[in-house]
Amino acid sequence: MGTPGAQKEAERVLIDTYGRVATDLRVSLTDRCNLRCTYCMPEEGLQWLAKPELLTDDEIVRMVRIAVTDLGVRDVRFTGGEPLLRPGLVGIVERCAALEPRPKISLTTNGIGLKRTAAALRDAGLDRVNVSLDTLRPEVFQAMTRRKRHHDVIGGLAAARAAGLAPVKVNTVLMRGMNDDEAPDLLRWAVDHDYELRFIEQMPLDAQHGWQRSDMVTAEEILESLRTRFTLTPEESSTRGSAPAERWLVDGGPARVGVIASVTRPFCRACDRTRLTADGQVRNCLFAREESDLRGALRSGAPDAAIADLWKAAMWGKKAGSGLDDPSFLQPERPMSAIGG
Ligand SMILES: Nc1nc2c(ncn2[C@@H]2O[C@H](COP(=O)(O)OP(=O)(O)OP(=O)(O)O)[C@@H](O)[C@H]2O)c(=O)[nH]1
Numbered sequence: 001m002g003t004p005g006a007q008k009e010a011e012r013v014l015i016d017t018y019g020r021v022a023t024d025l026r027v028s029l030t031d032r033c034n035l036r037c038t039y040c041m042p043e044e045g046l047q048w049l050a051k052p053e054l055l056t057d058d059e060i061v062r063m064v065r066i067a068v069t070d071l072g073v074r075d076v077r078f079t080g081g082e083p084l085l086r087p088g089l090v091g092i093v094e095r096c097a098a099l100e101p102r103p104k105i106s107l108t109t110n111g112i113g114l115k116r117t118a119a120a121l122r123d124a125g126l127d128r129v130n131v132s133l134d135t136l137r138p139e140v141f142q143a144m145t146r147r148k149r150h151h152d153v154i155g156g157l158a159a160a161r162a163a164g165l166a167p168v169k170v171n172t173v174l175m176r177g178m179n180d181d182e183a184p185d186l187l188r189w190a191v192d193h194d195y196e197l198r199f200i201e202q203m204p205l206d207a208q209h210g211w212q213r214s215d216m217v218t219a220e221e222i223l224e225s226l227r228t229r230f231t232l233t234p235e236e237s238s239t240r241g242s243a244p245a246e247r248w249l250v251d252g253g254p255a256r257v258g259v260i261a262s263v264t265r266p267f268c269r270a271c272d273r274t275r276l277t278a279d280g281q282v283r284n285c286l287f288a289r290e291e292s293d294l295r296g297a298l299r300s301g302a303p304d305a306a307i308a309d310l311w312k313a314a315m316w317g318k319k320a321g322s323g324l325d326d327p328s329f330l331q332p333e334r335p336m337s338a339i340g341g
Pocket residue numbers: 077079108130169171200203243244245260262273286322341
């Protein structure tokens with residue numbers, strides 16, 4: 001039995017039946033994107049959400065405020081779709097950075113447009129940024145994203161570093177027959193440019209339902225490939241916490257490389273995440289098949305306390321894990337770009 005004080009405190013957190021507490025909020029600002037990564041969406045794009053369905057900037061800030069001041073959220077990450085396509089992004093970051101207690105604020109982006117916005121985002125209060133880049137070869141970039149924007153991403157990364165949004169992390173998905181030979185080159189380049197590279201196992205979250213486990217480049221394969229050129233020493237496991245990436249020191253450090261083995265070594269037991277979609281649905285897991293409609297409550301005039309209660313209820317029912325290994329696994333209806341990756 002806890003003390004009444006501890007009980008009171010427990011009422012103000014997003015806890016689930018397994019005792020996990022969500023303190024990391026990922027907010028999708030839009031489902032739209034200016035790339036078409038093959039592992040994420042089809043060439044023709046998707047049926048985008050209509051503007052009235054999207055939370056307004058004010059609604060987003062209110063939701064973040066409730067999460068931070070009433071529900072114990074400490075980290076806020078803006079993602080999408082492509083969050084830099086959201087016109088009000090700088091203002092949203094600025095208003096979230098003014099909250100008390102101030103959350104740590106980060107952004108996951110494809111980097112296009114970062115050259116123009118990195119300094120303004122830093123001034124608004126953005127703490128750090130993760131940029132997705134799968135290849136150093138412009139022609140492979142074009143094949144993987146169906147757009148000729150490699151140069152813009154490289155420029156965006158440099159701008160993020162120059163703006164001091166450290167550490168700048170780079171997310172890479174390896175696809176068989178496309179860029180799976182590039183892991184060591186990418187790591188050499190990242191170390192030389194002071195970016196922290198992480199490889200991500202491909203997950204079944206693409207709109208086309210094209211994922212096949214047998215095709216996926218596994219964490220083991222990636223590490224094997226890196227070890228042909230680098231010495232990797234595991235970082236103390238105590239530093240991983242709830243972070244999805246397992247990290248290795250490169251050639252004795254200080255440079256590091258991470259691998260996010262979402263499929264072969266899932267990290268669900270330590271999961272600390274809650275998600276808000278661009279249309280105001282709370283999801284308790286990336287792979288959840290249910291969502292809780294908080295936009296409806298928001299727009300029908302519900303007070304903060306009622307919204308906080310709905311959020312807590314949504315998180316309470318979080319499943320133990322992604323269910324990826326269950327024979328009955330079904331991909332969520334929304335793809336990664338609409339959930340907020
Ligand atoms: N299974 C699972 N994978 C996730 C989750 N969140 C992020 N990922 C994967 O991890 C990748 C990297 O996510 P990022 O948005 O860059 O951030 P992060 O790794 O969560 O955060 P930091 O290391 O704190 O910067 C995503 O592209 C996803 O593939 C999650 O909640 N569950």
